[in-house]
Amino acid sequence: MGGCLSGDVNGGKQAIGGVQQRPTSSIPNNAAHNDAVDFFFRSRGQYPLFSQIELSLSALNLVDRDITSKSDPMAVMYLRKKDGKLEEIGRTEVILNDLNPKWIEKITVSFQFEAVQTLVFHVYDVDTKYHNVPVKTLKLQDQDFLGEATCVLSEIMTRPNRTVTLNLTGNFGAGVNRHLGILSVQAEETVASKTVVEINFRCVNLDNKDMFSKSDPFLRISRIVETSAAVPICRTEVVDNNLNPMWRPVCLTMQQFGSKETPLVIECFDFNTSGNHELIGKTEKSVAELERLCLQKEGANFVYPSFSHGNKVLKGQLLVDRFVEKVQYSFLDYISSGFELNFMVAVDFTASNGDPRTPSSLHYVDPSGRLNSYQKAIMEVGEVIQFYDSDKRFPAWGFGGRTSDGSVSHAFNLNGASYGDEVVGVEGIMEAYASALRNVALAGPTLFSNVVDKAANIASQSLSENSPKYFVLLIITDGVLTDMVGTVDALVRASDLPLSVLIVGVGNTDFKQMEILDADNGRRLESSTGRIATRDIVQFVPMKEIHSGHVSVVQALLEELPGQFLSYVRSRKINPIGAPAI
Amino acid sequence: MIFVDHHNHCITMTKTLEIDIRSAEGLKLNRKPVMKKTFAVVKIEEKSRNSNLDESRRSDPTWNYKTEMPINGDAKFIYIEVFYRTGCGHDKKIGEAKIPTNDFMGRYSPQGHFNFLSYRLRDKFGDKCGIVNVSIMVKSDSTTGACSSQAAETGLWRPRSETPSIDGYGGRIVTGVPIWCVAPTNYYSSCVP
Numbered sequence: 001m002g003g004c005l006s007g008d009v010n011g012g013k014q015a016i017g018g019v020q021q022r023p024t025s026s027i028p029n030n031a032a033h034n035d036a037v038d039f040f041f042r043s044r045g046q047y048p049l050f051s052q053i054e055l056s057l058s059a060l061n062l063v064d065r066d067i068t069s070k071s072d073p074m075a076v077m078y079l080r081k082k083d084g085k086l087e088e089i090g091r092t093e094v095i096l097n098d099l100n101p102k103w104i105e106k107i108t109v110s111f112q113f114e115a116v117q118t119l120v121f122h123v124y125d126v127d128t129k130y131h132n133v134p135v136k137t138l139k140l141q142d143q144d145f146l147g148e149a150t151c152v153l154s155e156i157m158t159r160p161n162r163t164v165t166l167n168l169t170g171n172f173g174a175g176v177n178r179h180l181g182i183l184s185v186q187a188e189e190t191v192a193s194k195t196v197v198e199i200n201f202r203c204v205n206l207d208n209k210d211m212f213s214k215s216d217p218f219l220r221i222s223r224i225v226e227t228s229a230a231v232p233i234c235r236t237e238v239v240d241n242n243l244n245p246m247w248r249p250v251c252l253t254m255q256q257f258g259s260k261e262t263p264l265v266i267e268c269f270d271f272n273t274s275g276n277h278e279l280i281g282k283t284e285k286s287v288a289e290l291e292r293l294c295l296q297k298e299g300a301n302f303v304y305p306s307f308s309h310g311n312k313v314l315k316g317q318l319l320v321d322r323f324v325e326k327v328q329y330s331f332l333d334y335i336s337s338g339f340e341l342n343f344m345v346a347v348d349f350t351a352s353n354g355d356p357r358t359p360s361s362l363h364y365v366d367p368s369g370r371l372n373s374y375q376k377a378i379m380e381v382g383e384v385i386q387f388y389d390s391d392k393r394f395p396a397w398g399f400g401g402r403t404s405d406g407s408v409s410h411a412f413n414l415n416g417a418s419y420g421d422e423v424v425g426v427e428g429i430m431e432a433y434a435s436a437l438r439n440v441a442l443a444g445p446t447l448f449s450n451v452v453d454k455a456a457n458i459a460s461q462s463l464s465e466n467s468p469k470y471f472v473l474l475i476i477t478d479g480v481l482t483d484m485v486g487t488v489d490a491l492v493r494a495s496d497l498p499l500s501v502l503i504v505g506v507g508n509t510d511f512k513q514m515e516i517l518d519a520d521n522g523r524r525l526e527s528s529t530g531r532i533a534t535r536d537i538v539q540f541v542p543m544k545e546i547h548s549g550h551v552s553v554v555q556a557l558l559e560e561l562p563g564q565f566l567s568y569v570r571s572r573k574i575n576p577i578g579a580p581a582i
Numbered sequence: 583m584i585f586v587d588h589h590n591h592c593i594t595m596t597k598t599l600e601i602d603i604r605s606a607e608g609l610k611l612n613r614k615p616v617m618k619k620t621f622a623v624v625k626i627e628e629k630s631r632n633s634n635l636d637e638s639r640r641s642d643p644t645w646n647y648k649t650e651m652p653i654n655g656d657a658k659f660i661y662i663e664v665f666y667r668t669g670c671g672h673d674k675k676i677g678e679a680k681i682p683t684n685d686f687m688g689r690y691s692p693q694g695h696f697n698f699l700s701y702r703l704r705d706k707f708g709d710k711c712g713i714v715n716v717s718i719m720v721k722s723d724s725t726t727g728a729c730s731s732q733a734a735e736t737g738l739w740r741p742r743s744e745t746p747s748i749d750g751y752g753g754r755i756v757t758g759v760p761i762w763c764v765a766p767t768n769y770y771s772s773c774v775p
Contacts (some may be wrong), residue, residue: 127731240617246637456690457689460690460691460692463690463692493690496699497690498695524713526702529682530679530680530701531699532701533700534698534699534700572698580709
């Protein structure tokens with residue numbers, strides 16, 4: 001029975017698919033579609049001819065790699081680039097103990113009409129714990145490979161029901177290609193819509209399917225597509241041992257449910273750690289009908305499909321305690337309405353960079369004009385920030401250097417001026433940097449807390465003004481922090497402000513500390529006084545990842561920014577300027 | 583709210599806090615996730631308010647309990663405690679969080695601004711037992727005016743010279759000196775109704 005099962009049961013009981021509303025959660029992984037990146041490219045006249053496609057994946061007859069239970073599969077999708085390298089586009093969630101998974105998390109990809117887009121799918125059996133861990137942080141080399149499939153995106157789009165079935169292949173030694181199962185991929189075009197509904201579901205009088213205790217119910221909501229197949233769109237969490245369960249609110253976008261009249265199938269299952277969840281009952285209701293159930297305080301009886309008697313009507317009922325329809329604006333909606341993005345720059349002047357007079361130093365100014373790591377970072381990153389910051393005036397600071405008065409400062413004006421810290425444009429940053437190199441001696445230790453505090457001060461002052469602003473502090477550093485505690489404290493203090501901190505790492509150090517600050521593993525930063533960061537405001541990008549062609553500057557820098565920005569404005573119910581109040 | 587203490591000083595320093603105890607997560611009892619009904623309590627000095635009981639029996643309950651409470655301007659901490667209810671109806675404490683008032687009445691928080699804050703809960707042994715999420719907004723009903731209009735007219739109302747205990751936004755401590763201390767005859771003649 002349950003005794004010798006492996007696998008992360010807690011992970012298997014999590015809710016999937018509904019959009020979370022906590023301020024600390026960011027937009028789910030969606031590498032191919034990023035508002036901020038698209039906007040940047042469009043501004044330069046680069047209008048890619050594409051439409052957004054959502055792929056739903058499912059598999060049959062996967063290989064069983066676990067000894068005492070079944071595999072916990074997850075699928076990863078890649079795009080094969082011209083040089084043969086694979087670029088990861090997205091991942092599904094992990095499903096517990098299932099050799100025939102129907103994944104709920106969709107993978108979004110831009111369908112470019114003129115290009116040949118080769119998609120490569122890898123299916124893994126996840127061995128590590130995945131409860132409350134964002135799927136993108138799972139290290140693939142630690143998991144068991146279950147098989148690979150390849151197809152071309154246009155092939156899927158041209159099929160009548162936009163579905164393709166592929167054989168999974170793989171080499172498991174012995175040179176023999178065993179039958180590893182089938183992967184199905186179904187494509188749908190995403191409809192950009194801003195309507196979101198938040199629903200509180202509850203059930204009463206559910207049938208008991210467990211022998212020694214009560215059922216552990218959860219709901220799965222699917223949408224019926226034209227071909228009358230049902231595509232699952234979300235799943236609630238599991239409530240243990242309860243025949244009258246109440247779940248956390250489910251938040252669905254119109255992209256997920258189609259329209260308010262589209263029929264949805266709502267199934268109630270009893271969770272089993274074996275993966276064979278038993279159906280308790282199901283009902284078919286559209287979003288509009290769910291709204292009616294809420295208003296009229298009525299319940300919908302579940303039915304149980306039976307071969308002999310057709311649908312048997314059960315005593316168990318589905319109730320809607322709360323139904324809220326709201327509009328969810330996108331990052332671009334805010335920016336184009338006049339929300340200002342203001343950038344600030346801080347440059348590392350600590351001695352670990354190396355004596356600027358020696359060619360091996362990260363701060364070496366080559367007389368031949370070749371740019372050093374810092375100059376390259378400032379130029380490339382500056383291009384992006386200059387685009388988003390309308391007045392192009394940036395406060396610019398240095399930290400860890402000994403200024404002309406002989407003392408070490410952890411936030412000195414890069415322009416060397418006593419009257420103000422602003423520079424104009426990327427050229428302004430480059431000039432200030434060059435002059436600072438002449439007048440400031442590299443020292444130490446490496447602390448970010450002073451520049452973070454300065455940025456936080458600026459951000460908090462804007463709170464009392466009327467015009468809405470969001471601030472981004474860009475820190476360019478060679479990466480080894482001396483005072484992790486002080487830096488974490490400063491970041492936690494700033495975590496409730498309209499501020500994001502983008503850290504760019506130059507050089508070849510081990511940037512492990514930066515990855516902790518980035519908090520992508522879901523661990524919220526905790527200060528020394530016991531305060532926990534309200535939201536994740538840090539994003540870290542190592543420059544060498546950008547130069548290896550793995551990811552573009554624009555992509556890397558702006559990846560988390562829309563999510564961090566939206567988590568701030570949505571939690572405070574701030575709308576784009578002039579937009580009607582929700 | 584204006585108080586006059588035995589030195590006849592006028593002290594105006596209470597504020598009102600709009601507190602929303604939103605939720606908690608990772609609640610643990612003896613290192614195991616809590617599976618009981620839970621509620622939270624906000625404590626400011628001797629006053630406390632209890633939230634509703636979350637009946638979902640989860641280690642990440644949601645309360646969304648909103649309340650308004652007065653706070654003395656020089657209070658240094660407020661406390662949030664989380665309890666569970668036993669089968670017999672007794673309440674037992676899981677842990678508490680100590681919130682420095684500087685975190686919502688400090689440099690980064692103008693009045694009227696909603697502060698979304700999260701804190702580590704610790705049990706009686708000092709071990710970590712979860713996180714509590716709250717939102718706090720400071721409403722002020724303090725005045726910096728004189729105790730009485732007559733005090734203002736005579737110009738004897740003046741602020742105290744020491745630095746105020748509240749950082750940043752108008753919550754100054756003022757000393758009003760009754761006129762009769764300084765010019766008794768004049769006062770009696772003008773004030774007798």
